[in-house]
Amino acid sequence: MTTVNQLGAPTDQFGSAANHGAGPPGPGMAPAGNTPARLEATDVSAWFGSNKVLERISLTMEPGKVTALIGPSGCGKSTFLRILNRMHELIPTAALSGSVALDGVDVYGPQLRVTETRLRVGMVFQRPNPFPSMTIAQNVLAGLRLSGTRVQNADDLVQECLERAGLWRETRNRLNESGVSLSGGQQQRLCIARSLAVRPRVLLMDEPCSALDPISTGVIEETIRKLCHDVTIVIVTHNMQQAQRVSHNCALFLLDGEGMPGHIVEAGPTTQVFDDPRDPRTADYVHGRFG
């Protein structure tokens, strides 16, 4: 797997972060870089304490494609998303079975540290959360500073990431203002730019537009469409139209009842899930007949 760097900067620029304290990378270990990776979840079940919240989820998120996770609230979409980059481990009682593989490497295995996993599998949250103590430019570079990566031409990287996130035009003259001086939609795009700066191979988005107005949502969807050539995107959304607009593949999560674990009812190409679903529950859900 070769690392392609758009700026022509030395390719080991991010390798140093990837190997940070872990010695040379093992064979088959996925480096951080600019190519989208395949993310494969196999038989993932999850618990919070003794409460099982996910039941044997198997889903392949294809490289360079946008995969949408849809379903009613509380059915485990966000939990599943956070399992993909080990963010769910922040909850002390969380437990897991099954495996998640990034280009064939188990992210829960010994080959990848948790920080390395998160460096490769970035995340954008529901509410925009730029760092208030940093300027716009510092926010973009925050991931590199936080992972201890040296960056040679920081200005170019800031510009590149803001351009990819569709924010450069609005912020080029105010890079030294605080990140929280931006509007909500701009803050969310700043968070996307911040995630892109560490060159993740997968980007997880947890309802990234639910706190935004329709215009900002449109801008972010446009950003997603542009990004998916460089990075595999997994997006959780409650908005059926959004799922249809941006995603190539789609997975519907449902609960069988109160207190039951969530599971995948149907997964496949978005057009098929929406236009020709195999499961009647899928047809009911995507056409708004329940949920």
Add this chain to the structure above:
Amino acid sequence: MSSVVDTAAQSAAPDPATRIDRPHGRPVVDSGAALELVGSLLASVAAVWLVFTVAGLSAPFGLGLCSLIGFVVLYGVVEWRLHGILHAKDRLATLYVWLGAGIAFVPLAAIIIYVLVKGLPVLASHFPHFLTGDMSKAGPAEPVTAAGMSAAIVGTLEQVGLATLFSVPIAVFTATYLNEIRGWFSLVVRTVVDSMTGTPSIIAGLFIYLLWVYPRHTNGPSGFAASLALTIMMLPIVTRSAEEVLRIVPGSLREAALALGSPQWRMILRVVLPTARAGLVTAVILGIARAVGETAPVLFTAGGASKMNWDPFHGQQSDLPIQIYQLIFSPSVNGVREGWGGALVLVLLVLTLFVLARVVGSGRRSGSRSRRFAFVGRRQVDP
């Protein structure tokens, strides 16, 4: 005349394109409401004064208190009769809030004013010398001109400075541990910190006296020993306030940092602590404010001295609380006057430290930084 008509015509039918919107002025004070307030107050004072005079009572404090109670009752009744019960409740609640704030403010202002009245003549009439000279030539029989606070000022600055240097890193580390790491041991630490908050300051002085001053009897008390005692006083205060400040840093920022592949220590160092910076400075100020005024722990440990001693590590040192304590209890009138002057110097010193800390804490990376922009209204989206 014609111009007046023109303006009237314009204001009656303004051209929408050229009309300039002006904000409404502040609501005019309702003269009726003011009249009711002042009237109730005057009526209450007059009635109570009449009663006191007829009864032959002479008690200014009682007069004031009774007038106040009478005023509240009368005002409530007036509002009730004129505007109804709901309005009366609203006015009374407002009045209670103002009265409460006023009563809380009175002792504070009284202390400052009293110190100013007593101390300012001494400080002003012996201006440069009172700050620059030491007490080596002053005595009960000497005039105030012989006295100076420099030794005490230097002692206070050195002792509190060292104590801040010792306590702040430990306190911030402890607060970080309590808030970011947690676990069963943090319960123990929190309990210890809480009980340290309640430790009488003389115990801290005694502890350092037995631990440091007494075993090195040849060395004796020093500014350093005092700073150790002050460290014990500052630690729990800075720790607890720093912990409160770290707790209000949003968890979403921690998540964002971790999701970027940050190890926990970098997340704390680069995101949590910078976000909480202004609050941490306040925590340090609280600790300094506590330490500057402490008398009991430094009595044992610094010992007090009339001569200037720049070296905090050797020999007895003075500081402002010790100096004030000694002077106020001195048998001479001049000594007491010097003590008040010293008290004013202490108040001014605390004020200066506060302002300095504020400037350092919030202004270093000025402009774009946190506090100025955090609460500014968000700008419009520019699609």
